[in-house]
Amino acid sequence: MTIRDLTASDIDAAAALWHQAGLTRPWNSPELDAQRALDGDTSTVLGAFDDERLVGAVMVGHDGHRGWVYYLAVDESQRGTGLGMRMMAAAEDWLRTNGVAKVQLMVRSGNDAVLGFYEHLGYEDANVQVRSKWLFQPAS
Ligand SMILES: CC(C)(COP(=O)(O)OP(=O)(O)OC[C@H]1O[C@@H](n2cnc3c(N)ncnc32)[C@H](O)[C@@H]1OP(=O)(O)O)[C@@H](O)C(=O)NCCC(=O)NCCS
Structure with a gap:
């Protein structure tokens, strides 16, 4: 298993993995999200490859203050093998x-099922509320 930054040619496979893992929403394009993360200086998308097959992906970046992790997913065939922990x-x-x-x-x-995974990795309840607001309606 190799973990490396994705390239543009891996984006479709990452989007398929995120779809299968239930992480996508109709108002977000995972392809566009991944392209932006790869294009930026302060972000990337890491992928785990079993031979040539993408079996894990995670988006990571920072905003100048804190680091953020998005879109963590492991292919169903590889769950429970420690790969999610390695990706994190x-x-x-x-x-x-x-x-x-x-x-x-x-x-x-x-x-909520994933909360135990993050607790296991040392992620605590930050005791904050996240608020969000649409700045424009994304094209669907
Ligand atoms: C969350 C996810 C990435 C975990 O990946 P994984 O490869 O199955 O997890 P790992 O095998 O690395 O698990 C690492 C450890 O966490 C534990 N763990 C995993 N899931 C857990 C859970 N839901 N609750 C409690 N512990 C959990 C494992 O038992 C393992 O413990 P060990 O170190 O004692 O062996 C995977 O389940 C997934 O892709 N889920 C769907 C997508 C998703 O919800 N992503 C999170 C978005 S916020």
Whole structure:
């Protein structure tokens, strides 16, 4: 298993993985999200490859203050093998290398099953409320 930054040619496979993992929403284009993360200086998308097949992906970046992790997914065939933990470790390493001291992530309400995974990795309840607002309606 190799973990490396994705390239543009991996984006469709990453989007398919995120769809299968239930992480996509109609108002977000995962392809566009991944392209932007790969194009930016402060973000990337890491992928785990079993031979040539993408079996794990995570988006990581920072906003100048905190690090953020999005779109963590492991192919169903590889879950429970420690790969999710390795992907998170790779994302954390990327942030450390970029001088970021603290990492945050958001878990959607309804995805409570994953909370135990993050707790296992040392992610605590940050005791904050996240608020959001549409600035324009994305094209569907
Ligand atoms: C969350 C996800 C990435 C975990 O990946 P995984 O490869 O199955 O997890 P790992 O095998 O690395 O698990 C690491 C450890 O966490 C534990 N763990 C995994 N899921 C857990 C859960 N839901 N609750 C409690 N512990 C959990 C494992 O038992 C393992 O423990 P160990 O170190 O004692 O062996 C995977 O389940 C997934 O892709 N889910 C769908 C997408 C998703 O919801 N992503 C999160 C978006 S916020």
